[in-house]
Amino acid sequence: MDHFEVFGLPRRLAIDTAELQRRFYELSRRYHPDFHQAAPPEEQARALEASARLNAAYRALRDPIARVEYLVRLEEGRDTKEGATVKPKAPPELLEEMFEIQEALAEAKAGGLDEAGRAALVAQRDRLATRLRDEEARLVGPLSEQWDASRPAERQRALATIKESLAIRAYLRTVVDDLNDALGESQEGYVTNRRH
Amino acid sequence: MAYSEKVVDHYNNPRNVGSFAKDAPGVGTGLVGAPECGDVMKLQIKVNLQTGVIEDAKFKTFGCGSAIASSSLATEWLKGKTVDEAGKIKNTDIVNELKLPPVKIHCSVLAEDAIKAALADYKTKWIKEGAAAASST
Numbered sequence: 284m285d286h287f288e289v290f291g292l293p294r295r296l297a298i299d300t301a302e303l304q305r306r307f308y309e310l311s312r313r314y315h316p317d318f319h320q321a322a323p324p325e326e327q328a329r330a331l332e333a334s335a336r337l338n339a340a341y342r343a344l345r346d347p348i349a350r351v352e353y354l355v356r357l358e359e360g361r362d363t364k365e366g367a368t369v370k371p372k373a374p375p376e377l378l379e380e381m382f383e384i385q386e387a388l389a390e391a392k393a394g395g396l397d398e399a400g401r402a403a404l405v406a407q408r409d410r411l412a413t414r415l416r417d418e419e420a421r422l423v424g425p426l427s428e429q430w431d432a433s434r435p436a437e438r439q440r441a442l443a444t445i446k447e448s449l450a451i452r453a454y455l456r457t458v459v460d461d462l463n464d465a466l467g468e469s470q471e472g473y474v475t476n477r478r479h
Numbered sequence: 480m481a482y483s484e485k486v487v488d489h490y491n492n493p494r495n496v497g498s499f500a501k502d503a504p505g506v507g508t509g510l511v512g513a514p515e516c517g518d519v520m521k522l523q524i525k526v527n528l529q530t531g532v533i534e535d536a537k538f539k540t541f542g543c544g545s546a547i548a549s550s551s552l553a554t555e556w557l558k559g560k561t562v563d564e565a566g567k568i569k570n571t572d573i574v575n576e577l578k579l580p581p582v583k584i585h586c587s588v589l590a591e592d593a594i595k596a597a598l599a600d601y602k603t604k605w606i607k608e609g610a611a612a613a614s615s616t
Contacts, residue, residue: 372514378510378511378512378519379510381512381519382510382519382541385519386541389541449514450512450514453514453515453516453517454512454514454519455517457516457517457518458517461541
């Protein structure tokens with residue numbers, strides 16, 4: 284059973300999150316171990332399993348970007364970020380740009396940041412953060428709608444566009460994280476998505 | 480996550496960090512990225528146009544320890560190999576040498592992609608001139 288099926292939903296990206304939450308609470312009560320204490324052990328175990336499945340499904344679907352990432356994995360039949368069948372390709376000029384930013388950042392850090400250098404990094408970080416937000420808006424807006432509206436023959440192309448957008452987002456996120464690190468402005472409690 | 484000793488060694492003392500001028504004779508450049516994590520890796524080879532042997536290799540990687548170690552190791556392995564031999568380096572060789580855990584396999588894939596991209600770039604830019612130079616001697 285996939286996460287959409289847990290909620291009885293079709294495999295579509297447009298989800299009413301208020302309705303999703305309502306369904307989540309309703310099903311949570313139904314499967315809650317406390318209500319199955321008197322039941323036979325097999326039934327208790329089933330309820331526990333259903334409860335765990337429900338929590339995982341809610342986590343994957345409530346956030347629109349996590350939902351897109353999940354859809355891609357589901358369509359490709361894999362469980363993790365690893366092992367994508369077809370690697371999404373970000374535009375080569377974006378790679379060049381990211382590399383140049385990282386190289387300049389490494390040099391700026393090595394040379395010590397003066398006032399002007401810092402201001403330049405802040406401006407660059409802000410520009411890239413705006414692009415990141417724009418890319419995320421494109422992902423959860425038009426690209427999600429395009430997937431939902433696509434006929435079976437168009438699905439692969441809609442999915443490929445989504446994957447490219449996810450790749451662009453990953454590069455932008457990384458470079459914004461690294462600029463924040465260099466500026467000492469990493470947000471408290473914010474876990475960067477890589478560099479372990 | 481615990482890194483293997485070899486990863487730590489390459490991370491702390493990366494070999495062959497740097498770059499060649501992109502259009503210098505015999506230089507092939509591969510720039511690749513990992514969309515899973517946003518890492519970027521540039522790997523360059525400098526091939527002797529007479530012999531087809533890779534005389535030098537350099538890299539610059541902005542990424543995690545495993546990505547840095549994978550590309551550092553790749554440059555070491557590339558030196559002294561012919562272009563054809565270099566094309567046979569597989570990501571699994573890197574995984575085995577560095578004992579990368581499953582979640583870090585994509586770092587070795589990235590290094591293999593970078594090698595392939597550098598070789599392809601070298602071939603497009605220099606293979607004709609290389610052959611011409613070799614036959615004219």
